[in-house]
Amino acid sequence: MDGGSRKPRTSGFVRWLSSTNDVTRVFLAASARPDMINLAGGLPAPQTYPAEELARIARQAVLDHPTETLGYTAIEGLPALRDAIAARFSTPALSLTRENVLVTTSGMQALDLIGKVLVDPGDRIAVQCPTYLGAIDAWRPRAPRYHAMRLETEAFDPAPAFTGSKFAYTVPNFSNPTGRLVPLDIRQRLVTTARHSGTWLVEDDPYGGLLFDGTPLPGLLDLDADGQGGPYDGPVVRMGTVSKEIAPGLRVGWMIAAPEMIQALTLAKQGSDLCTSGLTQHVALGALQTGLIERIQPTLRALYRPRRDALIAALEESLAPWFTWEIPVGGMFVWAVARDSAINTDTLLHHALDAGVCVSPSSVFDVDGQFRRAVRLNFTLNAPDRLREGVLRLARACAALRAA
Amino acid sequence: MDGGSRKPRTSGFVRWLSSTNDVTRVFLAASARPDMINLAGGLPAPQTYPAEELARIARQAVLDHPTETLGYTAIEGLPALRDAIAARFSTPALSLTRENVLVTTSGMQALDLIGKVLVDPGDRIAVQCPTYLGAIDAWRPRAPRYHAMRLETEAFDPAPAFTGSKFAYTVPNFSNPTGRLVPLDIRQRLVTTARHSGTWLVEDDPYGGLLFDGTPLPGLLDLDADGQGGPYDGPVVRMGTVSKEIAPGLRVGWMIAAPEMIQALTLAKQGSDLCTSGLTQHVALGALQTGLIERIQPTLRALYRPRRDALIAALEESLAPWFTWEIPVGGMFVWAVARDSAINTDTLLHHALDAGVCVSPSSVFDVDGQFRRAVRLNFTLNAPDRLREGVLRLARACAALRAA
CATH class of the missing domain: 3.90.1150.10 (Aspartate Aminotransferase, domain 1)
Structure with missing residues (x-):
């Protein structure tokens, strides 16, 4: 030159x-x-x-499913993994199917994707305050405005926060950073307000399994179950991850939501990384199928x-x-x-x-x-x-x- | 409820x-x-x-490096993988170091990240035309304007396209979709214009290894080598991936660029997925270290x-x-x-x-x-x-x- x-x-x-x-x-x-x-x-x-067990699962997954682990998967994720996640969080009252599930490349990607489909510059997000640093990082490029929700306040009314917000973001179990549980009555108020206002309500639950004392409270998604069967169709978007349950290095998370939301998120994921690694998806699937997470x-x-x-x-x-x-x-x-x-x-x-x-x-x-x-x-x-x-x-x- | x-x-x-x-x-x-x-x-x-070899590499990586494969890695990627990528593309005239390399979760993420750090709504991108569908997907949420570059035109002058554009996007080897090689003299013109205008010049090279006839042409990054040593500091941003060389299911790609660009991309990646899977990074590293790609x-x-x-x-x-x-x-x-x-x-x-x-x-x-x-x-x-x-x-x- x-x-x-x-x-x-x-x-x-x-x-x-x-x-x-x-x-x-x-x-x-x-x-x-x-x-x-x-x-x-x-x-x-x-x-x-669980390194030895994951090493074994990884090896076997590649040998048994070379095309799924080493090729492209569907944008939404491996059908078997979507089914396993739907089954894991279904209850008698809450009927989830594959259409309710998007596999994400970590919980962080879930935060990025929800911003990508809902937030134009200047749009408002209602957030539990204080809130997860990573959520603020994920949404900063979209230049949102925020409405801070203080969920510990006994008289907390979600309506003013939800009205005019594209979605509401909460970490009901052991909130990051405060470690608090959002009380049951506030959870109920959040869900009722989301139902009536039509505002998407994000329930980020990376820590749900790490309960040391007492019994777990029902999640927002569970509180919105209507016992009607069929794919869930309400306003709650639940985010989860295997990062705190098995290993963050897999970078496997998920979003559970109404099919119309999953379809929008799928278009967003297409332009973000096309699909999550088939190898890491299969390792997460193996960990679910063998009961490793429960063990x-x-x-x-x-x-x-x-x-x-x-x-x-x-x-x-x-x-x-x-x-x-x-x-x-x-x-x-x-x-x-x-x-x-x-x-x-x-x-x-x-x-x-x-x-x-x-x-x-x-x-x-x-x-x-x-x-x-x-x-x-x-x-x-x-x-x-x-x-x-x-x-x-x-x-x-x-x-x-x-x-x- | x-x-x-x-x-x-x-x-x-x-x-x-x-x-x-x-x-x-x-x-x-x-x-x-x-x-x-x-x-x-x-x-x-x-x-x-190469399923058997990758199954073996994956198992061994988890057993030998449980914390790196199963925990979080640095946002920029595993130091050893960044070093291996820098070494792979260094030449006597082109000195790359770890600071020049960001590991990405697939080539698609690289496209998303370059848009995330450079494109505000309404900004302009100069693109080789026709261009890769995935690039258009990745940038659509940023609402860019485009300046189409017809690189096959003998008299092509990059200056009008570069002036006023945040970056220029090219696939010089076997362009997607046309399969064409961008000729050497056009490559030289692109690099010279990028140098003089200060416009970032993206060289997306997923197919470089798939040459069937003739000898390879120098890449844009190679043409910008100045023989000065030290980390590369020019305007070319090269994107690569193991998807076409080993397996797309790993979702491991990379960006090679000036340190200031790598730092900006790292901040962007932090809010996209925090880091790429340590497991898939280690498998890619093993494939590089054992010469699997060359074999x-x-x-x-x-x-x-x-x-x-x-x-x-x-x-x-x-x-x-x-x-x-x-x-x-x-x-x-x-x-x-x-x-x-x-x-x-x-x-x-x-x-x-x-x-x-x-x-x-x-x-x-x-x-x-x-x-x-x-x-x-x-x-x-x-x-x-x-x-x-x-x-x-x-x-x-x-x-x-x-x-x-």
């Missing part, structure tokens, strides 16, 4: 890129540091991955429950002067709110990193990025002694913050 | 959904019919999938070249009165243009389906959807006798079209 000088490139990137937060980059840089204790992510404990759940709960207790004990020991929290009955997180409203956890994060512990500041879970008084602490990844050490470091960071 | 009547839902889907073509649905419905001959897709022959290429060429020849012979025998075509030197497709400009291949498709053969009409490869005079015929999926039978059926469809 000619050796001519290059014109400095005006990179021309789209507007939303400049508005992303840099928290992921901060975390990645931090996680490369030796001895950093990571309480920030939402990571399962790697020892829970592994008691192991997960037996590992995570004492870790939750260890984190709570460590907080009581070292951080009670600084923070308050509720004990979550499941999930992966404790949400700690600073007693002093002047505390800025974005600033605290930098002291925490200096002290060798990484936490998630509340601003990243706020659609306006303004709430800076809390941190999300994960208890699934680390063993109890590491959790204790992480909290000690966080207490040192608080002291440094006060001294600064 | 209350049994109250449901308000009919105003589904509220976004505008772009109503503008998608239904060709994929037509194809899917058609492919469910027994004895349909599919000349429409871009599918490899399933017997080329399989002669097999692919030995299978596909006679299939191309069989399709061309069948066309000469039965369709010469109706269509003209060029013999492609590689890739997967023959582009047949009707001699009679009054022929409408959208209409022909319906007669073809009635006759038991599925082909891709040219309208789906046209950014305006208006060019209706050609069909794209695939020769990789079917054995020679099926190709002959498919062309016979297409000839019957042409007769039926005239009679109608």
